[in-house]
Amino acid sequence: MMLAPRRGTAAAALPLRTGCACPRGAQRPPPFSSTAAARADFTHVVIGGGVVGLAVARQLALRGEAGASSSSATTTLLLERHGAVGTETSSRNSEVIHAGIYYGAATLKARLCVRGKELLYGFCARHGVGHRRTGKWIVAQTHAQREALERIERLCNGGGGLGVPVRWVADAEVRRDGEGVRAEAGALESPTTGIVDAHGLMVALQGLFEDVGGVVALNSPVTAIAPLGSSGSRSGSGSSAGAGSGSGDSASSPSPLPSSSPPPGSAGWELTVRDAATGETSTVTAETIINAAGLGAADVHNMIAVPAGRPPPARLYYAKGNYFSYAGPRPRLSRLIYPAPEPGAAGLGTHLTLDLAGRMRFGPDVEWVDSPDDLAVGGANNARLAAAVAEIHKYLPGVDPACLTPDYAGIRPKLSPRGAVGAGGGGFNDFVIRIEDGFAGWVNLLGIESPGLTSSLAIGEEVERLLYGSVTPS
Ligand SMILES: Cc1cc2nc3c(=O)[nH]c(=O)nc-3n(C[C@H](O)[C@H](O)[C@H](O)COP(=O)(O)OP(=O)(O)OC[C@H]3O[C@@H](n4cnc5c(N)ncnc54)[C@H](O)[C@@H]3O)c2cc1C
Numbered sequence: 001m002m003l004a005p006r007r008g009t010a011a012a013a014l015p016l017r018t019g020c021a022c023p024r025g026a027q028r029p030p031p032f033s034s035t036a037a038a039r040a041d042f043t044h045v046v047i048g049g050g051v052v053g054l055a056v057a058r059q060l061a062l063r064g065e066a067g068a069s070s071s072s073a074t075t076t077l078l079l080e081r082h083g084a085v086g087t088e089t090s091s092r093n094s095e096v097i098h099a100g101i102y103y104g105a106a107t108l109k110a111r112l113c114v115r116g117k118e119l120l121y122g123f124c125a126r127h128g129v130g131h132r133r134t135g136k137w138i139v140a141q142t143h144a145q146r147e148a149l150e151r152i153e154r155l156c157n158g159g160g161g162l163g164v165p166v167r168w169v170a171d172a173e174v175r176r177d178g179e180g181v182r183a184e185a186g187a188l189e190s191p192t193t194g195i196v197d198a199h200g201l202m203v204a205l206q207g208l209f210e211d212v213g214g215v216v217a218l219n220s221p222v223t224a225i226a227p228l229g230s231s232g233s234r235s236g237s238g239s240s241a242g243a244g245s246g247s248g249d250s251a252s253s254p255s256p257l258p259s260s261s262p263p264p265g266s267a268g269w270e271l272t273v274r275d276a277a278t279g280e281t282s283t284v285t286a287e288t289i290i291n292a293a294g295l296g297a298a299d300v301h302n303m304i305a306v307p308a309g310r311p312p313p314a315r316l317y318y319a320k321g322n323y324f325s326y327a328g329p330r331p332r333l334s335r336l337i338y339p340a341p342e343p344g345a346a347g348l349g350t351h352l353t354l355d356l357a358g359r360m361r362f363g364p365d366v367e368w369v370d371s372p373d374d375l376a377v378g379g380a381n382n383a384r385l386a387a388a389v390a391e392i393h394k395y396l397p398g399v400d401p402a403c404l405t406p407d408y409a410g411i412r413p414k415l416s417p418r419g420a421v422g423a424g425g426g427g428f429n430d431f432v433i434r435i436e437d438g439f440a441g442w443v444n445l446l447g448i449e450s451p452g453l454t455s456s457l458a459i460g461e462e463v464e465r466l467l468y469g470s471v472t473p474s
Helices: 051-066 108-127 143-157 171-177 198-211 294-305 380-395 452-468
Strands: 042-047 076-079 136-140 167-169 186-190 194-196 215-217 222-227 269-274 281-291 317-326 336-339 351-354 360-363 367-369 404-414 432-435 442-446
Touching: 042 051, 042 269, 051 076, 051 198, 051 281, 051 452, 108 194, 108 198, 108 452, 136 143, 143 186, 194 198, 198 215, 198 452, 222 294, 281 294, 294 404, 294 442, 317 380, 336 380, 360 380, 360 404, 380 404, 432 452, 442 452
Parallel strands: 042 076, 042 281, 076 215, 136 336, 281 442
Antiparallel strands: 136 186, 167 186, 222 269, 269 281, 317 360, 317 367, 317 404, 336 351, 351 360, 432 442
C-alpha cells in the first residue's frame, strides 16, 4: 500500500500493514503549529513496535480520536523494522507484572511500574488479555539476603513512600504452603505481582491503535532522521544511521544553528525509511517523533544527535538473560518465587516464573554480550544451565536438573556497563524518557529494561503528558 504524502517530498512508499492512505483528521491543524509542521504527513511517528512503542502509539492515537471532530485532531504512524510487532525484547522476558518494589520511590521506574501495573490489570480485564494475579514470594537464605528483604519491606510499608503491599510469610506458612520452597532467613510476599500474556497484550494494543485510526508500517526500518527547515525542507542536521543503512539522500555535515534560531525539530522531522523487502527508501514527515526502538534506541538517537553536534554518541550495553524451561512432574508451584535481590546486580536473580498454562521456567541470569543479536541460550557446554541449577537449588532443592532445558533468551538494553536493575546498590540506571534538550518534538526513550513491560501503559501516558501536559483517559 502506498502512503501518499501531502508534502512535495519523495513518495513515501511505506509498506503499510494496514491503515489509511489519508489518515483521519490529517487536514486539521496540529498542536505544534508552524507552517511546515502543519503540512507534515503525521502528527506523531513512533519508531519501534515493541510493547512500549505500541502503548505510546495507542495513547497518542486516543488523543487524536478524542479530538477528531475538533481542531486538535492528530494522526499517528508506528514504524517497525520487522515483519511483525513485538518480536524483540517484548517477547523475550519473564512476562511478570511487577509490583514496583525494587526501585526508590523517587524513580521513574517505581512511579511508572506502580501506575503501569494498575493500568495493565484493568486493561487485561477489559480487553480479554490473559493474565493472573499469582503473587510472589521473595526468599532469603542468609542474613544479608534477609536485610535486602527488610529494605524492600521498609520501602513499601514504612517510610519509603511506595505504598505497595507486601507481607512477611511466617516460617510455619512457608513449611505448610511453600510447595517445597526453602526460605531459611525469611520470605516476603508481594500479593500484587502477576503474569501476563505479553503477545496477547501487544495484539490487543495494535488492534486498538488501528481502531482509532493509527497506522502500522511493518518491514520499515528507520535509517535516517533530519529536522525540517522552516520551509519544510531539511535543515541540514540529520544523517543516516551508519554504514549500509542510509538512504543516500541524508544531509551532509552538521551545521550548528545560530543561537537565535528555533531548535531543530520546531518545523517537524523527516524520516527515511527503507523497505525491508525491496531495499527502496522513502520519506515520511512528522511533527513529533518518539524513539521507542528498544535495543535500537541508541542508533536512532545517534541519527539525530551526532550530526547535530551533540556528542558523545549514545550507546547501550547488552545484558542477556537465559531462560530454562522445566518439564519435571515435581515440584509444582502456583506462585512466582524470586531470590532476594543482590545489590548492584543487573537482574533480579534467576527466579521461577509461570506461564498462564502453569508451565514453569527459570531465569533470567545475567550474561554480558557484545551484540544485541546474541540470543543463543545456555552458553558453551551448557555452562549457563549448570550455574542456573546451583542458583535454583538454593531455594527449590527438589528441582530435577535433568528436567531443565535451555529455552530462550532476552537482552536488557543497559545504559551503563554494569547497569543495575534496582536501586540499593551502585550502578542504578533509571528509565530515560524525555523531550531531548535543545530539540523540539523529539521524545527519547532509552534504557527501557525491566519493568518496561509492566510500565508500558504508564509510559504511554508519560509521553502524552510530556508532549501535551495532559493525559487522555483510555
Ligand atoms: C530477560 C528480560 C526479562 C524481562 N522481564 C520483564 C518482566 O518480567 N516484566 C517486565 O515488566 N519487564 C520485563 N523486561 C523488560 C521488558 O521486556 C522491556 O522493558 C520491554 O519489552 C521493552 O519494550 P520496548 O518496546 O521498549 O522494546 P522492544 O520490544 O525491543 O521493541 C523495540 C522495537 O523497535 C524496533 N526497532 C529498533 N530499531 C528500529 C528502527 N531503526 N526502525 C524501526 N524499528 C526499529 C525493534 O525491531 C523492536 O520491535 C524484561 C527484559 C528482559 C531482557
